[in-house]
Amino acid sequence: MITLNAQPLRDDNELARSLFSYAKGEVLYRQDDRADCWFEVVSGIVRTCRLYPDGRRQLMGFFYPGDAFGVDHDFYKASGEAVTDKVLARRHLSRDALIDDAALHRALKSAEDCIFLLGHRTAAERLAAFLLAFGERTGAQVCITLPMSRCDIADYLGLTIETVSRTMSDFVRRGLVALDAPQRVRILDARQLSAVAGDLHAPDDAEIAMRPGSSSRGPSTPQRHASHQGR
Amino acid sequence: MITLNAQPLRDDNELARSLFSYAKGEVLYRQDDRADCWFEVVSGIVRTCRLYPDGRRQLMGFFYPGDAFGVDHDFYKASGEAVTDKVLARRHLSRDALIDDAALHRALKSAEDCIFLLGHRTAAERLAAFLLAFGERTGAQVCITLPMSRCDIADYLGLTIETVSRTMSDFVRRGLVALDAPQRVRILDARQLSAVAGDLHAPDDAEIAMRPGSSSRGPSTPQRHASHQGR
DNA sequence: CGTCTCCTTGAAAGCGTTCAATTACAGTGG
DNA sequence: CCACTGTAATTGAACGCTTTCAAGGAGACG
Incomplete structure (x- = not known):
């Protein structure tokens, strides 16, 4: 399960040589390994996750076809793993192919999406935002098929599986x-x-559009970091 | 206070024309504005923050000399604001200067740092990690001068100022x-x-100092919500 | 049919938030 | 020099949400 499938799919030309296939749960690269290549999702979904010394796990993002991941500098700060079965990924040696700007921007956006989700305070907010974002990303606005487990969702949102499940039921x-x-x-x-x-x-x-720096100081901001609207 | 200081510091050459100075709390660019340029910190510290519709604020990161920020694609997803007094920033028009890879990588790293911090569950963990990270980043390992307010810290860590304060006292x-x-x-x-x-x-x-080669694969922890591969 | 894994549900405890009051300190003007 | 004012930071107490511990379903597969 943790094997690194290092064999290219085919060998008949340059393009095919960089294509790799992974089974569900398979690890594409490991956290703390030397980051000698970056990837691009061709089909399927990939997650990157970081393990904390105490054993907890923080998912940094889910990556969809066209997305770039594993663009770390010296060492991978997270591992890359296949979420779905039959993940196809293109592998670029860092020294060969300069990562294109667009791909890097998408990687940055993915990280910011994660921050955005984690910024939500309550479990209901996080899960709701996650479902909507996922629906939008995959084009399925109404009927969503979540390819990842509750555990993945929980670790992505910084919650426990029980809370995710409870909130969903709610x-x-x-x-x-x-x-x-x-x-x-x-x-x-x-x-x-x-x-x-x-x-x-x-x-x-x-009234929201007119309070840029809000907190730290400001002429007439009523201060106190906004409440939490009633539920 | 919220003005956008759009005048370059000097005008005698190309380099000087791209340099801008900002006072503490001043806004360099606003969330949702068109992202027509990206920035580079020359001196001082900058924060980027995103406002939620309900008025809450999530700081996405602090940026130090050499860091790039505001590299969004179409529109800024967060605003950029001066944390310290006398912030100097270089401004690059997106169409003119291609952002260099290293700068973009640092921006990505900053976002990942934020995720890393938010991934910590308890307030004590987050604040401790923040203090250590800040100390390491600024080179001050022992005596740290925090340029940002408790409110900034709270919004960065996803906590309230009270909790930050209480935890610090603890x-x-x-x-x-x-x-x-x-x-x-x-x-x-x-x-x-x-x-x-x-x-x-x-x-x-x-012993901790066993070198950062490849630490992962934590020793067996009494884990619940195990991920797919054994921890 | 049993086992495995994933998901759901329940009850109690822990922890951060909320509301509220107090302290510390810089700036201002009498 | 000292009250006055406004902001930032700290502290206290009660509430509520998430976690934790624990048990009960629901499918998939042999």
């Missing part, structure tokens, strides 16, 4: 989503789900 | 650090602080 109870199967989520009320995620401007907004 | 009580002034932190017991941060392999482990 969404079902409130009629926000339907759960046809553990991994098949149907979004019933996208608007209200956005509201839960906190991505919607409050019904009575109109 | 560190003082436990003899881990001394607080000469709210912004002057002296690290008294770096080793134990690392342990609190969870960056150490078990408190009573053999």
Whole structure:
């Protein structure tokens, strides 16, 4: 399961030689290994995750076809693993191919997405934002098939699997989503789900756009780091 | 206060024309503005932060001399603001100067640092990791002068100012650090602080300084929510 | 049919947030 | 020089959410 499948798919030309296939759960590269190449998803989904000394795991991102990952500098700061079965990835030797700007930008965006999700305070906010973001990314706005396990989701959102599961059940109870199967989520009320995620401007907004530096100091900001709207 | 100081410092040559100066709290660019240029810190410290619709704030990172920031693609996903007084920044028009790879990599690393910090579960872990990381970054291993407010720290770590303050007091009580002034932190017991941060392999482990070659593969921990491959 | 893995649910405890009050300190003007 | 003011930081107490520990389903597979 932890084997590094180092054999290219085929060998008949330059392009094919850089293509690799991985089974679900297989490790493409390990955290702390020397980062001598970066990857590009061709098909399937890849996760990068970092292990903490105490054994916990933080998923840094999910990567979809076209995305670049493993673009670390000296050593990999996270490992890359196949989420789905039959992951195809193109491997670029760092010294050969200069990573193109667009790919690097997408990698940066992926990291920022993760920060964005972790920035949400409550479990409901995080999960709702995750579902919406995932739906948008994969184009499935209504019926979502989650390729990753609850454990992956939990480690991505910085929660426990129990909390993820409980929160999902709560969404079902409130009629926000339907759960046809553990991994098949149907979004019933996208608007209200956005509201839960906190991505919607409050019904009575109109004042958020004018408070740039807010916190640290400022002429007349009422201060106190905004509450948490009632639930 | 929130003005965008758009005047270059001097005008006598190409280099000087791209240099800008900002006062503490000043905004270099705003979230959701069109991202037509990216920046490079020359001196001082810059923060990027994202505002959530509900008014909360998530700091995405602190940037030090040499760092690149504001490298977003279409629109800025966060605003850039001066943390210290007299921030000098070089401004690069996106169409003119291709951002160099190294700068982009540093930006990515900064984002990953943030994820790393947010990945820590408890307030004590986050703050300890933050202090150590900040000390290492600025070269001050013992006596640290925090240029940012408690509010900045809280929004960076995804906590409240009260929790940051309480946790800091707790560190003082436990003899881990001394607080000469709210912004002057002296690290008294770096080793134990690392342990609190969870960056150490078990408190009573053999020895930490076994070289950063390839640490991963943590020793068997009484794990729950095991990932796919044994930890 | 049993076993395995993943997911769900329950109850109690821990911890961070929230609300609220207090302290420290710099700047200002009497 | 000293009250006054405003901001930042600290501290206290109660509440609520997430974690933790533990047990109970639900499919997949041999």
